[in-house]
Amino acid sequence: xxxxxxxxxxxxxxxxxxxxxxxxxxxxxxxxxxxxxxxxxxxxxxxxxxxxxxxxxxxxxxxxxxxxxxxxxxxxxxxxxxxxxxxxxxxxxxxxxxxxxxxxxxxxxxxxxxxxxxxxxxxxxxxxxxxxxxxxxxxxxxxxxxxxxxxxxxxxxxxxxxxxxxxxxxxxxxxxxxxxxxxxxxxxxxxxxxxxxxxxxxxxxxxxxxxxxxxxxxxxxxxxxxxxxxxxxxxxxxxxxxxxxxxxxxxxxxxxxxxxxxxxxxxxxxxxxxxxxxxxxxxxxxxxxxxxxxxxxxxxxxxxxxxxxxxxxxxxxxxxxxxxxxxxxxxxxxxxxxxxxxxxxxxxxxxxxxxxxxxxxxxxxxxxxxxxxxxxxxxxxxxxxxxxxxxxxxxxxxxxxxxxxxxxxxxxxxxxxxxxxxxxxxxxxxxxxxxxxxxxxxxxxxxxxxxxxxxxxxxxxxxxxxxxxxxxxxxxxxxxxxxxxxxxxxxxxxxxxxxxxxxxxx
Amino acid sequence: xxxxxxxxxxxxxxxxxxxxxxxxxxxxxxxxxxxxxxxxxxxxxxxxxxxxxxxxxxxxxxxxxxxxxxxxxxxxxxxxxxxxxxxxxxxxxxxxxxxxxxxxxxxxxxxxxxxxxxxxxxxxxxxxxxxxxxxxxxxxxxxxxxxxxxxxxxxxxxxxxxxxxxxxxxxxxxxxxxxxxxxxxxxxxxxxxxxxxxxxxxxxxxxxxxxxxxxxxxxxxxxxxxxxxxxxxxxxxxxxxxxxxxxxxxxxxxxxxxxxxxxxxxxxxxxxxxxxxxxxxxxxxxxxxxxxxxxxxxxxxxxxxxxxxxxxxxxxxxxxxxxxxxxxxxxxxxxxxxxx
Numbered sequence: 001x002x003x004x005x006x007x008x009x010x011x012x013x014x015x016x017x018x019x020x021x022x023x024x025x026x027x028x029x030x031x032x033x034x035x036x037x038x039x040x041x042x043x044x045x046x047x048x049x050x051x052x053x054x055x056x057x058x059x060x061x062x063x064x065x066x067x068x069x070x071x072x073x074x075x076x077x078x079x080x081x082x083x084x085x086x087x088x089x090x091x092x093x094x095x096x097x098x099x100x101x102x103x104x105x106x107x108x109x110x111x112x113x114x115x116x117x118x119x120x121x122x123x124x125x126x127x128x129x130x131x132x133x134x135x136x137x138x139x140x141x142x143x144x145x146x147x148x149x150x151x152x153x154x155x156x157x158x159x160x161x162x163x164x165x166x167x168x169x170x171x172x173x174x175x176x177x178x179x180x181x182x183x184x185x186x187x188x189x190x191x192x193x194x195x196x197x198x199x200x201x202x203x204x205x206x207x208x209x210x211x212x213x214x215x216x217x218x219x220x221x222x223x224x225x226x227x228x229x230x231x232x233x234x235x236x237x238x239x240x241x242x243x244x245x246x247x248x249x250x251x252x253x254x255x256x257x258x259x260x261x262x263x264x265x266x267x268x269x270x271x272x273x274x275x276x277x278x279x280x281x282x283x284x285x286x287x288x289x290x291x292x293x294x295x296x297x298x299x300x301x302x303x304x305x306x307x308x309x310x311x312x313x314x315x316x317x318x319x320x321x322x323x324x325x326x327x328x329x330x331x332x333x334x335x336x337x338x339x340x341x342x343x344x345x346x347x348x349x350x351x352x353x354x355x356x357x358x359x360x361x362x363x364x365x366x367x368x369x370x371x372x373x374x375x376x377x378x379x380x381x382x383x384x385x386x387x388x389x390x391x392x393x394x395x396x397x398x399x400x401x402x403x404x405x406x407x408x409x410x411x412x413x414x415x416x417x418x419x420x421x422x423x424x425x426x427x428x429x430x431x432x433x434x435x436x437x438x439x440x441x442x443x444x445x446x447x448x449x450x451x452x453x454x455x456x457x458x459x460x461x462x463x464x465x466x467x468x469x470x471x472x473x474x475x476x477x478x479x480x481x482x483x484x485x486x487x488x489x490x491x492x493x494x495x496x497x498x499x500x501x502x503x504x505x506x
Numbered sequence: 507x508x509x510x511x512x513x514x515x516x517x518x519x520x521x522x523x524x525x526x527x528x529x530x531x532x533x534x535x536x537x538x539x540x541x542x543x544x545x546x547x548x549x550x551x552x553x554x555x556x557x558x559x560x561x562x563x564x565x566x567x568x569x570x571x572x573x574x575x576x577x578x579x580x581x582x583x584x585x586x587x588x589x590x591x592x593x594x595x596x597x598x599x600x601x602x603x604x605x606x607x608x609x610x611x612x613x614x615x616x617x618x619x620x621x622x623x624x625x626x627x628x629x630x631x632x633x634x635x636x637x638x639x640x641x642x643x644x645x646x647x648x649x650x651x652x653x654x655x656x657x658x659x660x661x662x663x664x665x666x667x668x669x670x671x672x673x674x675x676x677x678x679x680x681x682x683x684x685x686x687x688x689x690x691x692x693x694x695x696x697x698x699x700x701x702x703x704x705x706x707x708x709x710x711x712x713x714x715x716x717x718x719x720x721x722x723x724x725x726x727x728x729x730x731x732x733x734x735x736x737x738x739x740x741x742x743x744x745x746x747x748x749x750x751x752x753x754x755x756x757x758x759x760x761x762x763x764x765x766x767x768x769x770x771x772x773x774x775x776x777x778x779x780x781x782x783x784x785x786x787x788x789x790x791x792x793x794x795x796x797x798x799x800x801x802x803x804x805x806x807x808x809x810x811x812x813x814x815x816x817x818x819x820x821x822x823x824x825x826x827x828x829x830x831x832x833x834x835x836x837x838x839x840x841x842x843x844x845x846x
Contacts, residue, residue, distance in 0.1 A: 054732075075734035090732045092725035094793045095718070103722055104733040106715050113713050 003066035005030045005194040006051070006163055011060035013046050020046040021057070022218040028163065028194040033185065035197040035205045038215030038239055039434045044198050045087075047215075048165045051196070052084040053077030064163075075104075083161030085153050087168040087432065093141035098123040100140055101155045126154040131180055145172045164188065165196045170204055171432050174293050174460035175497065182208050200434050202232040203463065214238045236435055260284045262320065263454045264305075264336075264423055269314035274300040275478035278314070282423070282456065287449050289469035290458040291496060297478035298458045299341060302425045305456070306338040307331030318423070332361075337416040339409075341428040341458075347412035348400050355382035355396040358414045385414035390440050406430075406437025413444060424448065425456045430464060442468050462493050472496065476503040526841055530785065530801040537808045545815040555694055557811050559686070559762055562700040563755050565803035567774055568781035569704060570636075570751030572799045573744045575782050577737075578724040578791025579650035581745060583639060584778055586661035587632045587752040588771025592760050595627035596620075597668045615672045617679050617766075629753045635661070636749020640742030650745075658775070665768055674766040686761030696758045703754070708796045720744065725792025780827060781806050784834040806830070 006028040013021040021043045028034050036044035050057050053071040062069050064080055071077050077084070091100045098116070101123045107115045123136045132150045140148060149172055156164060166185075170178050185195060185208060199205055205212060205226075212224040212235060222238050224230060264282035269275070275297035282288055290298045304311040307325030316323050318334045325331045331338075340346040349357055359366060359378050366381065368374040382396045389410045393403055400408055409430065416424055429445065430438040445455055445468055459465050465472050474482045474496065481503045484490045490499075525532060541548040567584050574581045599620040600610050610620040617624075635657065642653045676682040688695050711717035722730040723737040730737050752771075760766045785802030787794030806827065813823050 073734070074732055078734065086732070090726065090729040092722045092729050092792060094725045095721055099718055099721075100729075103718060103730070104735050106718060108715065114715065114718075 002030075003063070004028060005065060007063040008047070008051070009061045009063070011047065011050065011057045011062075013043075013050060013055075013057050019218055021050075024060075024215075024218070024220050026213065026220065028196060030162075030194055031189050031192045032210045033189055033195040033197055033208055035199065035209040035212045036215060037199070037202070037205060037212055037235060039436050042215035042239070043218045044215045045167065048084065048167055048196060048198060051077070051163070052082060052165060078159055078161075081159070081162040082165070083156035083159065083163070084165040085156045085167060085169050087171075091140045091148055091151060094139060096137050096139055097134055097143070097151050098136040100151055101126070101136075101158060103155070105158060122158070123154065126157055127151075130154060130157070130184055146177060149173065161193070163194045163196070165198070167198045168200070168432055170199055170201060172460075175462070176293060176501075178204060200430075200432070200438070201461065202235050202435065206230060206232065206235070239435060260286070263318065264456075265315075265317040266305075267315040267317075269301070269304070269311050269316060271297075271300060271304060271309070271311045271313075275475070278480060280473060280480065280483075282454050284422075284454055285449055285452050286471075287445065287455045287457060287469045289465035289472040290456065290475055291460075291462055291465055291472055291500065292475035293500060295477065296475045298475050299427055301475075302338055302427050302456065302458060305331070306336055306425055308338070332419070332421070335422040336425065337419060337421040337423070338425040339412050339416060339427065339429065341431055343405075343408055343412050347415075348408060350401045351399070353397050353399050354386065354391070354393050354403070354411060355379055357400050357411050358382045358385055358396075358418060361415055362418045381418060385418060389414050389444060404434070404437075406433040406441075409433050410437065410441065410444075413441065417448065421453075423454050423456070425458075427458045429457060429459060430461075438464075462496050466491065466493060466496075474499050474503070476500065529837065530798055530805065534801055534805050534808070537805060537812065541808060541812045541815075544812060548812070548815060553811065553815070557807055558694050558697040559758065560807045560811070561803055562694075562696045563759050564774070564777055564781060564807055565700050565800060566703065566751045566755040566758070567778035568785070568799050568803050569707060569796060570748035571775075571778040572782045572785070572787045572794065572796055573707070573720065574650070574748045575779075575787045575789065576720050576724045576791060576794065577741050577744045578727070578789075579643065579741060579744065580654065580779070580789070581636075581639065581748045582651065582654040582775045583635065583657040583661060584748060584752040584755075585771040585774035585776075586658040586665070587635055587749055588756040588759065588774060589665045589767065589769060590635070590661040591628045591632040591753045591756045592624070592766040592770075593665045593669050593674070593768070594631050595624045596674060596766065598627055598631075599623045611674075616675045616677070617682075619679070621679055621681050625757060628757055629750060632753025632756065633746050633750040636746040636752070637742055639749070640745030643745070644738040644741055662769075662772075669766075669768045671768055673768065676760065676764045676766065683761055683764050685758055686764070696761075699754070699758075703751070704796065704800050711796060721792045723792075724790075777806070777827075780831045783831055786838050788838070802834075 004027045006026070008024065008026040011021050011024045011026070012019075024043065024047060026047065036047065038044050049055060051062070051071065053074045053076055056070070056072065062071060069080060071080065071082070092103070095103075098120050102119045107118045107122070109115045120136050127134055127136070127150065130150055130153060132147070134143065134147050134150065140151065143151065149169060153166075153169065170181065173181065182204075185197075189195060197205065197208060207226075209226055212226060213220055214222045214224065214235065216239060224235060224238065260283045262281050263284050266278050266280055269278040278301060280288070290301075292298050300309065303309045305316070307328045307330045310324065310326060318336065323330070323334055325334070328338075344350070349360060352360070355378060359381055362381070363373060366374055366378045379396060385391070386393065386396060391407050391410045391414070393407060400411060403411070409432075413426075426445065429441055433441065442464070445457070449455060457465065457469060469486070471483055471485045472491070473480050474484070482499050484496060484499075490496070547553050570584060571581055596610075596617060602623065603610055603620050608619055611617055639650070639654050639657055642648055643650045685696055685699075690698060711720065719730070719735055719740045722733070722735060723740045727737050756771065759770060781802045782794070782799055784805060785794065785798035785800070787799060809826065809830065810823060813826065
């Protein structure tokens, strides 16, 4: 019998204060895709980091094609034929695409001088193979998030690894791009590459994997084979050790909401090159979703509504009053807040702790009579939201950078909820967030809606929008092409996807 | 954003973009024109030589500082190295040659022998201090601002102790004034040295792996480490080169003045940072070009020269330098801002 491509035996890994892996076995065969799933902190990222040589295990052995190996650092991992694509793009912003792809693997003429042309050629070849057209002389900081993701994958593909680890690579991609990526992954698999796929979107995982390894609490609790019969519910159950009730009462209230008062109205809103002729009305206690492909302009529209950027033409009315925001402060004062799609850069103060992050925008309400911060009140409010949003943290004094993606996202949302604004814009509410936290966030948003708040939600995951929205606007290249209401027969994933595809191809 | 070139007549090569890209050179040319207008001696032989030697001294420091800033660090000790290097080298040479019976210092503080050994030791000691700065930075994880600031104070104190506060005169030392005063085809040798160093570093950064190592270490250290680059090594390397540049600058300086002052180079570290910033090197690391630093060195040195010729007293000069630094840094930041 042939040796497996990769075999990990009894892996233990401990960090100060936490046992991340408690005796894990793992097998990867040639030409197979194994997915690692589990809630954050369950151990899947730790395992992949060990395989990639980022740190060694405290205990346990690793075998590649039967041979016992020690993966002491990333370079050794590379030499062993292991490639990894990390969660956050690890690219140097001021260097070009080709320089990034070939970082530390540069091709030289006679050992010293860089062979720039050869590197450009090879880079273009890899990008072509991945099906993307990117100018390799462009500086990485000028690329879109998706393009950056592609460059990181190209980087990992350069040494033609036999084991490829993909950690949350589909997070910023929409369905069309994911399909494209999956086709590439299937090609690689057919060529004998062993692929470890880590992700949170169970639908995708069931689609792409040959087998699914479920992690819970540092242990491998089971392997599921995606057959016709395997449902997401089953995977989640194994991940959490419980049965999850997915029914959320979003549906029933919907048709009434349009009778309620208008909180936001947009008339022919346009911004050159980004979006055009946007018309819609948002009512009190309503959640409106925005679906679209890359380049749809939805993020920029949200930014215009909050005041981060300004729109060029058209009219905007908040509660009947005409407004045009010059900066986010104006937007907030009119009652609009935004949870952006990049919490690390735009949502959190990474050097501060949980309580400080939750209260940072509301400090003027937490002052005592001497106009100094009332610490007790601040802590009380922070505790309140940690409880209400089920934010998992050892204490409110924990630094936010130590928390998982899902909990970080909840903190950003808590920050805005504390301000008690009427309108909240949420761009990609569950990006990089695990299943359990996703559900909790959905419940959160629906709860706000039931309390009379109004929300605009943008997401590449149509399922997500279908779960929580009263109506979904479909935006293609900056224009609204269609609106789909809850409780109508078009309010399902397939029909919405069809609308997007056909509009896109026109 | 609509292209700037489209705003003007087709066929015109002077567009807004052209000015933006070549801002530094344009300013330099304007300065040269201004100099010629404001003073009849600006283009005279003596003045040119004065400009060139200052350019060499400050330019070398600025290049070393630029390398350190590119790896996202800072070196406040270069000025102090300019004094300590020669003083320690002379003290050490004195002891070494005293063994073989040669007395290199006579008449209290005239250095009369040992030039070769002194030069070698200056370069060695200054590089060593740079490396020491780097090692402390990476091993003890102390921010470079603190390390090099501490080093500045230590070196200043030691310079004073070793020299007992006296200047050391090199007028009776054969060959001492060669680096500072001799010319090759009527161009000062020191300036040629500066150009050679500058061009060499530019070529290495652009055409070899070294450039990628340095820019990635400063631009995104995590990405560099994940790619397997030894970022600690490159930081130490940058500090070492900074020290070496300070050493070479010290040689040029002392050769020109034919003396070694206890406090020479004092304050020069700030000028080297100012020049780097004007030239487009950022404090965040991984961004900026050495060519910019060289042009910025010229801009600063010529500006100071013009102000002297025009008769402006010293404190006005520092005001103007301050304004230039802020203006240049703002301009660089502005041209990188995303359009909204």
